[in-house]
Amino acid sequence: MKALDELTFDNRFARLGDAFSTHVLPEPLDEPRLVVASKAAMALLDLDPAVAETSVFAELFGGHKLWAEAEPRAMVYSGHQFGGYTPQLGDGRGLLLGEVYNEAGKHWDLHLKGAGMTPYSRMGDGRAVLRSSIREFLASEALHALGIPTSRALCVIGSSTPVWREKQERGAMVLRLAHSHIRFGHFEYFYYTKKPEQQAELAEHVLNLHYPECREQPEPYLAMFREIVERNAEMIAKWQAYGFCHGVMNTDNMSILGITFDFGPFAFLDDFDAHFICNHSDHEGRYSFSNQVPIGQWNLSALAQALTPFISVDALKEALGLYLPLYQAHYLDLMRRRLGLTTAEVADQQLVERLLKLMQNSGVDYTLFLRHLGDEPAALAVARLRDDFVDLAGFDAWAEQYKARVARDGDYTQEQRRERMHAVNPLYILRNYLAQNAIAAAESGDYSEVRRLHDVLTRPFEEQAGMEQYAQRPPDWGKHLEISCSS
Ligand code: AMP
Numbered sequence: 001m002k003a004l005d006e007l008t009f010d011n012r013f014a015r016l017g018d019a020f021s022t023h024v025l026p027e028p029l030d031e032p033r034l035v036v037a038s039k040a041a042m043a044l045l046d047l048d049p050a051v052a053e054t055s056v057f058a059e060l061f062g063g064h065k066l067w068a069e070a071e072p073r074a075m076v077y078s079g080h081q082f083g084g085y086t087p088q089l090g091d092g093r094g095l096l097l098g099e100v101y102n103e104a105g106k107h108w109d110l111h112l113k114g115a116g117m118t119p120y121s122r123m124g125d126g127r128a129v130l131r132s133s134i135r136e137f138l139a140s141e142a143l144h145a146l147g148i149p150t151s152r153a154l155c156v157i158g159s160s161t162p163v164w165r166e167k168q169e170r171g172a173m174v175l176r177l178a179h180s181h182i183r184f185g186h187f188e189y190f191y192y193t194k195k196p197e198q199q200a201e202l203a204e205h206v207l208n209l210h211y212p213e214c215r216e217q218p219e220p221y222l223a224m225f226r227e228i229v230e231r232n233a234e235m236i237a238k239w240q241a242y243g244f245c246h247g248v249m250n251t252d253n254m255s256i257l258g259i260t261f262d263f264g265p266f267a268f269l270d271d272f273d274a275h276f277i278c279n280h281s282d283h284e285g286r287y288s289f290s291n292q293v294p295i296g297q298w299n300l301s302a303l304a305q306a307l308t309p310f311i312s313v314d315a316l317k318e319a320l321g322l323y324l325p326l327y328q329a330h331y332l333d334l335m336r337r338r339l340g341l342t343t344a345e346v347a348d349q350q351l352v353e354r355l356l357k358l359m360q361n362s363g364v365d366y367t368l369f370l371r372h373l374g375d376e377p378a379a380l381a382v383a384r385l386r387d388d389f390v391d392l393a394g395f396d397a398w399a400e401q402y403k404a405r406v407a408r409d410g411d412y413t414q415e416q417r418r419e420r421m422h423a424v425n426p427l428y429i430l431r432n433y434l435a436q437n438a439i440a441a442a443e444s445g446d447y448s449e450v451r452r453l454h455d456v457l458t459r460p461f462e463e464q465a466g467m468e469q470y471a472q473r474p475p476d477w478g479k480h481l482e483i484s485c486s487s
């Protein structure tokens with residue numbers, strides 16, 4: 001266990017120099033205070049969880065203090081936003097404080113979001129509000145607990161600093177952890193500004209630090225791109241299987257590591273709805289729930305374009321062709337497990353699709369349906385869940401098909417079935433209304449609800465005594481919350 005001043009830095013990205021990032025000091029928040037910290041994330045840095053309660057912790061992650069070895073930098077990148085190319089973006093309100101390595105030898109970027117203006121702030125104020133910082137914190141830690149690759153969050157620091165959005169709010173900072181903060185947009189920036197030397201330097205950096213095994217391949221850059229395609233296919237399959245909607249899949253929000261990254265107006269589905277749009281500024285539904293799948297490929301082609309100086313177009317196309325089949329295989333595998341199936345049959349895809357269509361038409365709660373499907377033997381479970389459906393004949397037909405499929409699947413006890421299904425079907429997810437309740441309390445100075453919700457979400461598959469209120473369908477007001485990009 002380490003104290004805060006015992007972190008070991010090795011700032012590899014900062015050493016790439018001024019073409020890649022700019023030195024900027026964090027702008028401190030007034031009266032910084034701990035809102036919530038993740039013990040699990042602290043453990044990634046070998047930090048003693050007790051240090052979260054110290055005033056130095058709030059000062060460090062509220063922008064007041066810095067380690068002598070930290071080298072805070074704002075990174076430059078660009079990206080495709082809602083399909084159009086924006087030539088210059090960059091860390092407009094976040095700083096890479098430095099890279100820390102832990103006792104196991106793993107490197108973690110410490111990235112402070114909401115740390116004030118940088119050369120890339122454009123019209124923005126460099127700040128993040130408490131509400132969006134809490135949402136990013138909860139989502140990162142909840143996705144991780146579900147087994148979905150994601151950036152992590154160490155803590156949220158609140159303050160009395162006024163920040164203007166639609167109304168006056170309070171500034172906050174979230175400390176994000178990831179093995180890298182390099183985005184698709186980093187490669188696009190050097191490609192479109194025609195800086196081949198720096199682009200090559202960036203590619204070498206990513207290859208050496210994050211994809212060293214690709215060095216062994218005859219074409220290391222191609223092997224790296226293929227790996228990025230594979231990781232994205234798997235990540236998006238998990239989003240789809242667990243009902244996660246990212247909301248702003250611009251290429252500047254896509255991580256080179258294939259992790260969920262840069263949380264804005266994200267949401268987890270309550271009722272199953274393939275057409276769900278979580279960002280109310282996304283009028284065309286470009287980033288709707290079901291569009292995440294083709295958009296994942298679109299984003300990878302934008303990255304592929306930026307890699308054309310290194311890899312032949314034919315090889316890039318071939319690698320891109322891996323995306324959909326891989327996505328489908330991962331998705332179907334997860335959905336089979338969510339349905340409690342241990343074997344594979346060709347018609348399983350249709351079984352899943354039929355169920356989702358029925359859920360869509362009846363507005364059935366996605367998470368709770370699948371959780372309760374494992375509570376009892378298949379025949380009893382479907383009989384109990386039947387009432388949630390409007391198209392009873394349709395559901396009965398599906399239920400017959402499902403029961404027959406379960407019967408063919410194998411010979412196991414209900415105990416085994418329940419255990420297996422509950423291990424992949426969460427009881428608790430980060431529903432928008434739960435986040436909203438926690439945010440409302442935090443905005444009035446009470447952080448206990450954020451902490452409790454975070455705690456519940458770190459063990460989503462485990463039934464927790466006294467936490468029934470977190471495993472309910474949302475109240476009506478909770479289904480229609482409008483979340484925008486303004487954060
Ligand atoms: P996002 O939509 O949060 O991924 O941000 C897109 C771009 O806008 C990034 O370059 C951000 O750094 C920048 N940005 C977002 N909010 C702010 C803000 N309040 N101040 C400065 N830059 C911002």
Ligand code: MG
Pocket residue numbers: 252253262
């Ligand atoms: Mg972003």
